[in-house]
Amino acid sequence: MKKGLTLSAIAVTVLLSGCASDSDATKTLPLESNQSEISTQINSIAQSINQAKEKLSNAKADDLPWFATKHYQDADKALSDAKEYYALFETDPSKARSSTGFFSSRTNIQATEDALNQFNLNIAKAEMIREKALSVLDEAFSYRAQLASLDVNEYYPKTNARLDTQLQTLVNFIAEDRTERATSGQPDLVSRQRALEVKTVTRIYLSDAQKELARLKTSNTALHAPDTLAVAATRVTAAEAFIGAEPRSINEIEDKAAEAMFSLQHAEHIADVVQQLKALPEKDYERHVLTFEKLLVNISKALGSDDLRDNSINQQGKLLVSLIEEQKTQSSEGEQSLQQLLAQLTDEQKKVTELEASLTAEQQASVQTSEKMKQLEAKVAELNTSLVAAYTQASEQSEDLAQEQETASEDETALEATEKAVAEEPALVEAVANEEVPEEAITEKVANETIEVEAADVESAPQKLTAEIEPEAAS
Structure with a gap:
């Protein structure tokens, strides 16, 4: 007994020394570096847990608990374990590297990471099983979805539950890598699913007619209108056969169900009569x-x-039918005429629209031409104004020049005339000097010669003025 106690004490001592050595090794690390590393790991684990929660929620929405029940349950448990371990050091980071148990070498943070890894592994397996099952x-699964769209559980919940169990068994075969077994079991399941679909559609769309037929068979209708009732029963049977052949042709099924109900009501009315x-x-x-004949007269x-x-x-009935058909023909012909008139009207309206568009284009072109004409007229007016201004300026300059020339010419002419008279008429000068010819005679002669020069200048003035104006007007 003492020996056993001694061995136990030794083992405890070794474990304690090992823990102490681990603690000493941790203490030897730089404090700031150790805290930073732990903080980073804790943040990463917190993010991983949040992602795992979201992934588990999506897995539930994707029906993973039904496809892979065991893997989903294992994933849920692993996530719960990870959250429990994380809670130990969430508010106290110093416990992150603490051991998960007295005899365990795993730390709390390692246990959390292991649990998250198990979670991801199980979710991945469940998703793989789901995808493979949907494919195989x-x-x-197509019939299962169709039954769900018909709300089959409202009519035949027990039958649908049995079929769901049978389908889940085939999915379990796939999870166990027994794909051939699942494939071989599918035809029987599909046959049952299709039968339930037909049964559900018949109940939804034809149950009223079936109940009415059963009632009429047990009433006086079968006694008083057996032939008419037989026709109605044939309509109901035809509707049932059509549903059995094409249970998803809902529009046609509704039409046939309506025809069957119409025939049943007709049979009942005939029986009453x-x-x-x-x-x-x-x-x-x-x-x-x-x-009865009065009704025909009113018609x-x-x-x-x-x-x-x-x-x-x-x-009388035949004549009335002929009359109705004749009126229908006339009405049809009138309808055709009306359609033709409408077509002609449409064509005319189209032509009017095209004409309006053409007129609009021409009006736009006319407006553009008018604007161009206005621009040209403005430019011509501007040129005319410039030309008048230039002509006026040139006239003024010509008048000033002519006046200056006239003044200078008068002086020059007088001088030249005097010189000429002096040169050409020395005798006259001498006569004047000797007072034999009066001085006024010389002056008169000079004046006459000056007038002749001015007259020559006036005759050439218009040609010079025109030569000066034309370059300015051209510019």
């Missing part, structure tokens, strides 16, 4: 026939026909 058992006829005494037969009046009571009742 594609037809069975027959029953009433059977109950009539012989003296009321004539009154009944006249009542003929409404159609604008003559009184047809000089014909048998059957003949």
Whole structure:
């Protein structure tokens, strides 16, 4: 006994020394570096846990608990373990590297990471099983979705539950890598699913007609209108057969169900009339026939026909049918004429639209031409103004120049005339000097010569002025 206690004490001592050595080794690390590393790991684990929660929620939405129940449950448990370990050091980071147990070498942070790894592994396996099952058992899952769209659980919940269990068994075969077993079991399941689909569609769309048929068979309708009821029963049977062949052709199924119900109601009305006829005494037969004939007369009046009571009742009916068909033909022809008129009107409207568009284009072109004309007229007016200004300026300059030239010319002419007179008429000068010829004679002669020079200048002035104006106007 003492020996056992001694061995136990030694083992405890070794473990404690090992823990102490680990603690000493941790203490030898730089404090700031150690805290930073732990903080980074804790943050990373917190993010991983949040991601795992979201992934588990998505897995549930993807129906993973149904496809891979065991793997989903294992993943859920692993996530719970990870959250428990994380809670130990979430608020106290110093416990992150603490041992998970007295005899365990794993730390809390290692245990959390291991649990998260197990979670991800199980989720991955569950998703793989789901994808493979959907691929291998594609037809069975297609019928399962169709049954769900019909809300089959509202009508046949137990049958649908059995089929779901059978399908899950095939999925479990796939999870166990027994794919061939799952494939071989699919045809039987699909057959059952299709039968349930037909049964559900029949109940949804034809159950009222089936119930009505069963009621009429047990009522007086079968007695008084057996042939009409047989026709209605045939319609119901045809609708059932169509649903069995094409349970997803809902529009056609609704039409056939309506036809069956119509026939059943007709059979009931015929039975009521027959029953009433059977109950009539012989003296009321004539009154009944006249009542019926009165209906035919009202119809003929409404159609604008003559009184047809000089014909048998059957003949009256035939004549009324012919009249209705004739009026329908006329109405059809009128409708065709109306359609033709509408087509012609449409063509005319199209032509009017095209003409309006053409006129609009021409108006736009006219507006553009008018604007160009206005621009040209403005430019011409501007040029005219410039030309007048230039002409006026040139005239003024010409007048000033002519005046200056005239003044200078007068002086020069007088001087030249004097010189000329002096040069050409020395005798006259001498005569003037000797006072033999008066001085006014010399002056008069000079003046005459000056007038002749000015007249020559005036004659050439318009040509010079025109030569000066034209370059300015051209510019």
